[in-house]
Amino acid sequence: MSSISILEERQAQIHTKGTAPFNMSCDKKSLAGSVSQRACVFCGSRVVLYPIADALHLIHGPIGCASYTWDIRGSLSSGPELHRMSFSTDLQERDIIFGGEKKLYASLVSLIDKYSPKAAFVYATCIVGLIGDDIDSICRKVAKEKGIPVLPVHSEGFKGTKKDGYKAACDAMANLVGTGAIEGIRPTSINIMGEFNIAGEAWTIREYYERMGLDVVSVFTGDGRVENIKRSHGAALNVVQCSGSMMHLAQHMKAKYGIPFKRVSYFGIEDMSKALYDVAEFFQKDYPEVMEKTQTLVREEVKAIYPILKRYKERLKGKKAAIYVGGAFKAFSMIKALRSLGMDVVLAGSQTGTDEDYQVLREMCDDGTVIVDDANPLELSKYSIEKGVSLFVGGVKERPMAFKLGIGFCDHNHERKLSLAGYSGMLNFAKEVYASVTSPVWQFAPYGKR
Amino acid sequence: MLLRHTPKEIPERKALTVNPAKTCQPIGAMYASLGIHGCLPHSHGSQGCYAYHRSTLTRHYKEPVLAATSSFTEGASVFGGQANLLQAINNIFTIYDPEVIAVHTTCLSETIGDDIPQIFGKAESEGKIPEGKYVLHANTPSYVGSHVHGFANMTKAMVDYFATSNGHKEKCINLIPGWVEPSDMKEIKRIAAEMGVKSILFPDTENVLNGPQTGKFNMYPKGGVTIDQLKKTGSSRGTIALGRMTSGPAAKALDAKCKVPCEILDLPIGLKATDRFVDAMRKMAGVTVPDSLNLERGQMLDIITDMQAYFYHKKVALVGDPDQLEALTEFLVDIDMMPIHIVTGTKNKAFEKRIKELTADVPHEVNVKSGGDMFLFHQWIKNEPVDLMIGNTYVKYISKDEDIPFIRHGFPILDRIGHSYFPTVGYKGGMRLLEKILDALMDRQDRDATDITMELVM
Incomplete structure (x- = not known):
């Protein structure tokens, strides 16, 4: 394994801190022929919009794009479950030749009649971009006829990376924002952005803000509702997590409605507390009681979990970890959280990090840490072994790779089953990491305990 | 109610697939x-x-x-x-x-x-x-088409690209397993070996997608049919293709290209289909069926005999791919169950005809649809409830909403293990299927029993 070569063109996307001047090449399409872990534009749009539970999500294309994304994300809803259904125009050969517009129109009309959704999102897939269906005009027509917002999502797979899909999703939602009534929204109101309620995480975060005396107008998009998105421009502040997916909308809302935003992370004690304090500080001048409540909240929460975390830390101290995530912003919090458990991150990477992200990542990492952009499993396994890691944090495609290598694993992506956000989430994370790293299964593995 | 948006009424749908029973x-x-x-x-x-x-x-x-x-x-x-x-x-x-x-x-x-x-x-x-x-x-x-055609096309491509005849007919026979699990492919090879038949099985995902934990990450695991073997398929004595849709095109291509005669059979799921497979191999290879296989067959038959009362006229709904469904339907009818709703997402005319033939004697109305979806499947169940459902993981929504027991079979299974390691083909696989069906039905009976009607011996 140690002798694997790296594609020459990929050298610029791999960096070992402390070895050479840092000039990460990122934010570009994967090379043809690479075994990348990335997905496409459609995937980006779909994961961002899918949690809006009372909207209709219609995928315009051949069946695959709908099948592979049918309820895979685990975003929970406290009410409607329409988002868990899979709707597709299921384009056939004759539609490719003659166009799919009629089929799209008929599908939209019958679905809206049947389900009375609050809005409809229509996702364009690769083929739609190619055959030139005018989905914009169909959406306008149906919106007019049915009296609900019908929003095209320009998510043709080949038109960029997953990040371009986030942007397409933000563009679609931007059409909803500002169309609802904002009477009755208190000045101490915020929007939670970039939180998708996987394993109920948005509920945890929402509760924190409410305990601080704030109102949440809309969550983008976990347990999301169309009506809330429409009136979200009534909030005083946008609090943006998972910067990759929602920054575009936050910037749009700042420009159009003058709503400032703050970038936060809810992962790990340090970043979680900073998020709440940053928000409290925003309201400090006019509502000083928010800060007091925040201090109490943080004190209580940290007090409740700290002694337990300390016990985990004693047992995890000095172990090495690798992280490979979708957006780089998540990696920052992960490094801090793993450090707080006494672990060292020796390999860090992301699918879609920007230049700026990688500069920050580099500053955070210790010398010798390998930093990768858009890595493949060979690279990930090579460095994991070379660096002697006991824990890999990644997504669906990294899990079996880590397990084959005899490395503990924690899913910090769609397949997380426990909430990892907030203080309780940090405790869950510590438990999960501890359980996997110290699992007795490793004693049976042929190479012994790593 | 996860699928609360599924109404009982079934209006005609033309331009729309809801909750697909296929992929691309x-x-x-x-x-x-x-x-x-x-x-x-x-x-x-x-x-x-x-x-x-x-x-x-x-x-x-x-x-x-x-x-x-x-x-x-x-x-x-x-x-x-x-x-x-x-x-x-x-x-x-x-x-x-x-x-x-x-x-x-x-x-x-x-x-x-x-x-x-x-x-x-x-x-x-x-x-x-x-x-x-x-x-x-x-x-x-x-x-x-669907994922089923994709599998068939790539299997056929293996023939188109590699099969060559050396002018002789070797003793070997080709086995095309169809879209089954790695465990099934292993079982098919085992049955051939048990009969003393030299075979080439392709494609072969055993030891590729059910590999052991070794502490190493192998980009190319040990298993898989080699190119050398694929070349030799053109000189085999004959081909047995299991699964009309997934294996048929490759078998016919081999016949056309290298004059290797073929038998196209059902997937060997269930007693009769396995009998036909074993018999075809016996004739093609000129061997006798060993006692060891007869024993397995006898054991499977013994289970069906012993437990007949529990199978009797239980209503079953099935969703999946045509090759699987045809074999499963025949099997269910043979053990006196009543498959009454049968849906595949893959469009195929012959499928509906075949299912109708297989269920001709079922004393119940039978719904069958090719090119259907899980939404229709669910609606049929709402209108005429069943005792058991068989399908991929997505059936769990319906199972929960309608409170109907369910066994996982097909693709994809995203929430259980087992399919990689334990086959459902052959006599052994049939026994496993019987066990699964009985577990589901009898667990349900125990769960529903009152304190008074709870039975110890079943």
Whole structure:
């Protein structure tokens, strides 16, 4: 394994801190022929919009794009479950030749009649971009006829990376924002952005803000509702997590409605507390009681979990970890959280990090840490072994790779089953990491305990 | 109620699929490709396709699934994907060093009209395919057919590219297993070996997608049919193709190309279908059925006899792929159950006819639909409830909403293990299926029993 070569063109996307001047090449399409872990534009749009539970999500294309994304994300809803259904125009050969517009129109009309959704999102897939269906005009027509917002999502797979899909999703939602009534929204109101309620995480975060005396107008998009998105421009502040997916909308809302935003992370004690304090500080001048409540909240929460975390830390101290995530912003919090458990991150990477992200990542990492952009499993396994890691944090495609290598694993992506956000989430994370790293299964593995 | 949005009324739908019971061709091609030793599947299209296929296969098998992509951009979509594929072939052989690259197309590259053989020719002439290495391809447009066709097309491509006749008829017979699990492929090989039949099975995902934990990450696991074996299929005495839709085209191609006669049978799921498979092998190879197999058959028959009262006229709903459903339906009828709702997402005329024949004597109205979806399947169940459902993981929603027991069979299974290791084909596999059916029914009976009616002995 140690002798694997790296594609020459990929050298610029791999960096070992402390070895050479840092000039990460990122934010570009994967090379043809690479075994990348990335997905496409459609995937980006779909994961961002899918949690809006009372909207209709219609995928315009051949069946695959709908099948592979049918309820895979685990975003929970406290009410409607329409988002868990899979709707597709299921384009056939004759539609490719003659166009799919009629089929799209008929599908939209019958679905809206049947389900009375609050809005409809229509996702364009690769083929739609190619055959030139005018989905914009169909959406306008149906919106007019049915009296609900019908929003095209320009998510043709080949038109960029997953990040371009986030942007397409933000563009679609931007059409909803500002169309609802904002009477009755208190000045101490915020929007939670970039939180998708996987394993109920948005509920945890929402509760924190409410305990601080704030109102949440809309969550983008976990347990999301169309009506809330429409009136979200009534909030005083946008609090943006998972910067990759929602920054575009936050910037749009700042420009159009003058709503400032703050970038936060809810992962790990340090970043979680900073998020709440940053928000409290925003309201400090006019509502000083928010800060007091925040201090109490943080004190209580940290007090409740700290002694337990300390016990985990004693047992995890000095172990090495690798992280490979979708957006780089998540990696920052992960490094801090793993450090707080006494672990060292020796390999860090992301699918879609920007230049700026990688500069920050580099500053955070210790010398010798390998930093990768858009890595493949060979690279990930090579460095994991070379660096002697006991824990890999990644997504669906990294899990079996880590397990084959005899490395503990924690899913910090769609397949997380426990909430990892907030203080309780940090405790869950510590438990999960501890359980996997110290699992007795490793004693049976042929190479012994790593 | 997760599927509270599924109404009981069934209005006619023309332009819409809701909760699909199929997916697109390329994933089938990718699964088949993984059954070639040292093969890196390659998706000629944009980046998302193969990411989805890899994720779905990984979720189904809990194994690493590797593949490469042409990573189309807007440029490629306008000017064609030749440059991407040429670069990809070069990169893949240079860095990942597979024995063979299996290219499948996507809706994007098919619509653009990329000519894969022509691009292969160019790669060859430019020296991008190293000595002793191979490429093959299948056309798998996502807007035609389903994942089932993708598997069939890639299996046929193995014949088109590699099968050659050496002029003799060797003692060996070819076995084409159809879209079944690695465990099933192993069981089919075991049955052949038990009968003393020399065979080549292709594709063969055993030891590729059910590998052991070794502490190593192998890009190319031990299993898979070799190119050398694929070449030899052209000189075999005959071919037994299991699964009309998934294996039929490859078997016919082998007959046309190398004059290897073929028998196209059902998947050997259940007693009769396994009997037919064993008998076909016996005749083709000129062997006798060993006592060891007769014993397995007798044991399976013994279970059916012992437990007949529990099977009697229980209503079953099935959703899945045509080859599986045809074999399963016959099996259920034979054990006196009543398959009454049968849906496949894959369009196929012969399917509905075949199911109607198989269920002609079932004393109940039987609904069958090819080109249907899970939404219709659920609606049928709402209108006429059943005692048991068989299908992939997505059936669990219906199971929960309608409170009907359910056994997982087919693709994908995203939430249980077992299918990788324990077969459902052959007599042994039949016994496992019987056990699963009985467990589901009897667990339910125990759960529903009152304190008064609870039975110890069943």
